[in-house]
Amino acid sequence: MNIRIFFLWLLDILGINALLSRLNRRKVLILWYHGICDDSFTQLKGYDDRFITRSSFMKQMEYLKNKSYNLITMTELINTIKNNGEFNKNVVLTFDDGLKNVIKNAYPIMQEYNAKGCLYVVSDNTGMDTLIWSDHVETLINSQKPGEFLFFFKGKKYTYILSDMKSYEYAIKDIKKKLRSITNKEMQEHLKQFTQVEKENLPEEYTLASWDELKELDAEILEIGSHTRTHPNCANLTDDVELENEILHSKEEIENIIGRKVEHFCYPAGSYNRRVLDEVKASGYQSAVTIEYGFIDKHADLYRLKRVEALASLPIFKSRVSGAYGILRAFSQIFRRRSFRIE
Template identity: 30%
Template structure:
């Protein structure tokens, strides 16, 4: 699970979400030399269900829809013939989602980060190595949403709009903040998603088949060294445990 691929901002709060281009390239290089196979989420799911997933399979994901995903990440993905899935928030401009989680100490840092324009989203799709998934309409905190209609709108409307924008089926979803309950899993299913990722840290086993609407992820921090990255790829988590 990545967010941004860009240089850090001195003394900024969210540098964990900023993996530098140099670190990202080191990580891709390592994955590639280790023999990992890169898949989009749709590809990963299809092979997994068919029992044809190679032992070393990885799906790189980016949350939110930052412009650097196109400018900095895509050229590196192409260099290593890698693929990725980007979970795009439909209303991503001038939207300060950091405030929804922690209202205090927020200074609009994430709101000021440039987001992908619609044309840029289309350019990513045209590259042939990017799948676009949904991250809701507004980056809503589903845990605080009690309105059933609004919940379905966040899930369904975002899927419809992203399908129109990309001309591709949108089957993959990421729960904003990783906050969700059983009602959200059911709503994601009802909205037509075939797979959804959480922020529960870990690696789902090849067998038995996981719940494809509650997949675990490995958090990649902008503060990790390559060694820390390798440990996370092995354990799913930070550190050796």
Template identity: 25%
Template sequence: MEVRKIKKVIKRAGAFAYSTFNKKSGFEKHIPILYYHSIGKSLNREGLRVDTDEFEKQIKYLVENYIVVHLDEIANLVKSSKNAHKYAAVTFDDGYKDNFDVAYPILKKYNCPATIFIASGFVKKEVEFTEGGEKLIPLELNDIKSMNDDLVRFEAHTHTHISLNEITLDEVTYELERSVKEIEQMCGRKPTHFAYPNGAINKDILKRVEDVGFKSAYATFMSTEVKCEDLFCIPRVMIDMDDTLKDAVCKIEGAYNYLGKMQKGKTDL
């Protein structure tokens, strides 16, 4: 059995145990924020490309069971005392071509709002992403203009997609400000939400993100449990190629939150 699949079995066992003893009604706020990368039929070896049919099933489940909203509303929910147990969001990281070609028609079919966190240098073809020797294809400017409506919004994911803990704080500020400038030029709208590339985050980076003027920021901690103090490290639920609808539903309903607690515990947050 592949190592990835062995890890999947272990995580499923942990999710079953966690969900047996923890109910989402006990969470301060239960807000599933799904995040994807690539959608399509050709599955890559890293598990980041979700099958088209599975993606549609997941979106259908989400819109039938939750009120799917944009990130402005999520930020307001995190800050407020409002019961948030029926709200959710859909996000994509990086800005791949198939987000337009494959995911967008499904989002339109179900009238499901979504956010694409763009690595602006990737979309402008100033940096390349490769996978297994294959050059990955970014969104075209025309794709962005076609999707730039009430359904899909574009937010920041740095310019070069570098892990922010690998550079100086001044360089962090440059990456943030450059991405804001580039995305505003592409979309005619200033991005106000941010996602940390590779989930790289610490207190100093978080403070820089806040100082640049973002309203909220999104981490990669696997959890649906959100607290008021999490505004600049809001957890998300990653959906990968091995997730059946049952797996995705378990993640959406909070069964994998134990992973988020472990992941956040390894940081200084």
């Protein structure tokens, strides 16, 4: 047990989590997940902590149940805010990207524990034997043998030396960061240098749900929301046609296929600006979630809803659910700013 986990465990034993949970009971926690993988999954495969195991997810749902949290859908959350209702230890589960393993592993547990939430899907990739572009980049780099990996960006050649796990992770993060810094049209051109991943080589962790699987979901347990058509950084969309295509047309496409209204949106990589926010509103969505940290209350901006990322470690999860993590995070930021001024 490292020092950080021990400290969080101590907070729980001393009743700090229980106290903060009571103080925050009138606020809502929107938990942010990506994949819920089989227990045989290991992060040593090269994937990051966006993915947790089925057993970790079950322990988290058991914890929420034992602590008398009330899990609600995104629609129930929005209706309560609009009607000026009261919250009481409410939690909404959200899952980005529309991965198949959420339906396979998380959905049955949600049914068992009466947990509710929203699954945000990327409509152009759903039901296809393709990966979301960011997962495509990660998969290809992880599949490379140790040695040089070349990436051409804005006419310049970048050479990454792949050797250990850290070098692979650095190459993945740096290339995705570069791609997210340019317009969507430019990004699509740069992505052409990456070869297609064959169907038999698609990682199970990144495989997306099919339309038939989405149709079978009980909307009172797991609603379907939009995560755009192609998962761009929305703030990098340069014209109104692109914006409407990604935001409005994804909504229309999902609705036409599953036969239900799609009223909730999720900004890919948390990227948005005023143009994007206005398009989300104009397209008829009732809410949009960000990746900005925090709890929300009945005065929250429905199109800038904050979330809290759920990680596998139960002590970390408990501290994030209670709000202890937020306090520690704030103190850490203050300390860093003061340290910087001293230096």
